[in-house]
Amino acid sequence: MRKTVLLASLALLALTACEKKQPPAPAQPGQPATPAHPTPAADPGEPVGDGGAEQPSDEALPAGPASPANPGEAPPVVASFQHGEAGDLIPGSGSGYLDRTVWSPNLCFPMADGGFANSQVYGAGGGKGPKDKPSQCDASNYSLPWRDNFCEARGYASPVCASGTGHQGQDIRPASCKKNAHWVLAAEDGVITDIGTYTVTLVAAAPPHRVYRYLHMTMKELAVHEGSEVKAGDHLGKTSNDFGKTPTTIHTHFEMRAGVAGTTTDGKPVVIHTFLPPYLSLVAAYQRQLDGTPCS
Numbered sequence: 624m625r626k627t628v629l630l631a632s633l634a635l636l637a638l639t640a641c642e643k644k645q646p647p648a649p650a651q652p653g654q655p656a657t658p659a660h661p662t663p664a665a666d667p668g669e670p671v672g673d674g675g676a677e678q679p680s681d682e683a684l685p686a687g688p689a690s691p692a693n694p695g696e697a698p699p700v701v702a703s704f705q706h707g708e709a710g711d712l713i714p715g716s717g718s719g720y721l722d723r724t725v726w727s728p729n730l731c732f733p734m735a736d737g738g739f740a741n742s743q744v745y746g747a748g749g750g751k752g753p754k755d756k757p758s759q760c761d762a763s764n765y766s767l768p769w770r771d772n773f774c775e776a777r778g779y780a781s782p783v784c785a786s787g788t789g790h791q792g793q794d795i796r797p798a799s800c801k802k803n804a805h806w807v808l809a810a811e812d813g814v815i816t817d818i819g820t821y822t823v824t825l826v827a828a829a830p831p832h833r834v835y836r837y838l839h840m841t842m843k844e845l846a847v848h849e850g851s852e853v854k855a856g857d858h859l860g861k862t863s864n865d866f867g868k869t870p871t872t873i874h875t876h877f878e879m880r881a882g883v884a885g886t887t888t889d890g891k892p893v894v895i896h897t898f899l900p901p902y903l904s905l906v907a908a909y910q911r912q913l914d915g916t917p918c919s
């Protein structure tokens with residue numbers, strides 16, 4: 624009961640901050656711990672990878688977000704969480720794409736314990752992040768507000784981005800800066816069609832058969848295999864930093880591709896398998912998770 628009251632109070636505070644458009648405040652009180660061994664920056668070669676190096680085992684961990692609603696209890700009423708606007712990227716990190724379309728209106732938020740959507744490369748501990756914040760576990764990475772990073776500067780083809788190239792999805796840090804600890808979930812009912820070196824692809828069963836791709840889970844311990852049929856919210860694996868031979872930061876890179884042709888809110892054509900901006904779908908999905916709405 625006390626927890627419910629506390630959550631409700633925090634939620635009211637968050638809503639007030641949001642409505643008044645005050646500058647973003649960290650979700651967790653306190654200052655970030657100073658890491659004993661700063662994480663070296665990633666090689667900033669092109670195209671840029673998804674972030675910095677592996678987390679040292681003795682690095683202090685920041686606190687995670689509030690836990691989702693307890694099963695068995697009435698879900699607390701949680702107000703809107705702080706998040707930046709679609710297309711509002713970190714200055715200097717590329718041109719964001721402002722598309723108001725919620726491409727996957729019933730998306731299951733793909734992180735079981737919540738998470739922090741923000742840039743891996745340009746955030747603390749990233750290859751192009753602030754030099755005075757060398758740790759990927761810096762509290763600034765594990766706090767609100769969320770930040771869009773679709774179309775962030777990359778060499779990868781991403782047709783709806785202004786330059787035709789850019790980050791093809793949204794990066795989401797897990798609830799805590801710890802790998803192999805937080806489940807990644809199926810975004811919709813569907814089939815696992817491909818598992819790569821550090822990728823898992825899910826094709827939705829229902830029209831328009833959107834294609835979701837997840838990167839950087841603990842690939843040796845996945846809960847699925849090629850051909851697995853999954854329901855929205857099923858466990859796929861755990862968030863990690865697997866990225867082939869070079870580890871990235873601890874996060875899930877989440878992509879959404881079109882299942883059918885369409886048009887964006889600013890009239891750009893979308894053909895099948897075009898990378899879609901996932902940010903607004905993720906914002907709505909995370910709000911549903913905070914509200915205690917089940918995925919299926």
Ligand SMILES: [Zn+2]
Nearest residue numbers: 673793794876
């Ligand atoms: Zn990414």
